[in-house]
Amino acid sequence: MFSPGAGTDGYRRLNRKCMLSMYIDYAVWYLLLLAAYFAVRTYAEGFLGPYYDAVGYGLVLVLAITLVYIAVAPPVFYARYRYRITEDRVDVLCGILFIRHTLVPIERVHQVEIARGPINNLLGLADVTITTAGGEASIRYLEVDEAETVADRLNDLVGRMLRERVPGPAGA
Numbered sequence: 001m002f003s004p005g006a007g008t009d010g011y012r013r014l015n016r017k018c019m020l021s022m023y024i025d026y027a028v029w030y031l032l033l034l035a036a037y038f039a040v041r042t043y044a045e046g047f048l049g050p051y052y053d054a055v056g057y058g059l060v061l062v063l064a065i066t067l068v069y070i071a072v073a074p075p076v077f078y079a080r081y082r083y084r085i086t087e088d089r090v091d092v093l094c095g096i097l098f099i100r101h102t103l104v105p106i107e108r109v110h111q112v113e114i115a116r117g118p119i120n121n122l123l124g125l126a127d128v129t130i131t132t133a134g135g136e137a138s139i140r141y142l143e144v145d146e147a148e149t150v151a152d153r154l155n156d157l158v159g160r161m162l163r164e165r166v167p168g169p170a171g172a
Helices: 017-043 045-080 118-123 144-165
Strands: 082-085 089-094 100-105 109-115 125-132 135-143
Touching: 017 045, 017 118, 017 125, 017 135, 045 089, 082 144, 089 135, 109 144, 118 125, 125 144, 135 144
Parallel strands: none
Antiparallel strands: 082 089, 089 100, 109 125, 125 135
């Protein structure tokens, strides 16, 4: 079982840098939301007429709720995120408001990919995406070395499973 650095239950946790990555990502989206707010407040008075103030208050409420979510979500995500790779499956637990438990049987894995966006690249983080016939699963916010180790481990498990299924040459 793939367990270096794993807890007593075999699940691995993320590096704390994942929270910084989430805060930066959310800040970028929040700035876009603020720009939209100011655009509406500046240019929409003629379009909205008597509803201008109500829309403005509604947007301020959305901005406030979004700011609270941005402050709370990364630590909650970090505290709840766990993953484990065994000989027969990939197991990921994650969520902020709702907990999602993803199980991917190794025999269903078609492709393993490592992706690094600009924010994660700056922080030395990467995501491993596991593609199956039924969809995709991701192990997010891993350090680059760990992401490569996870991808290699998954490729080795898939390769071993395929070798065990294929019969040897006739008469061997």
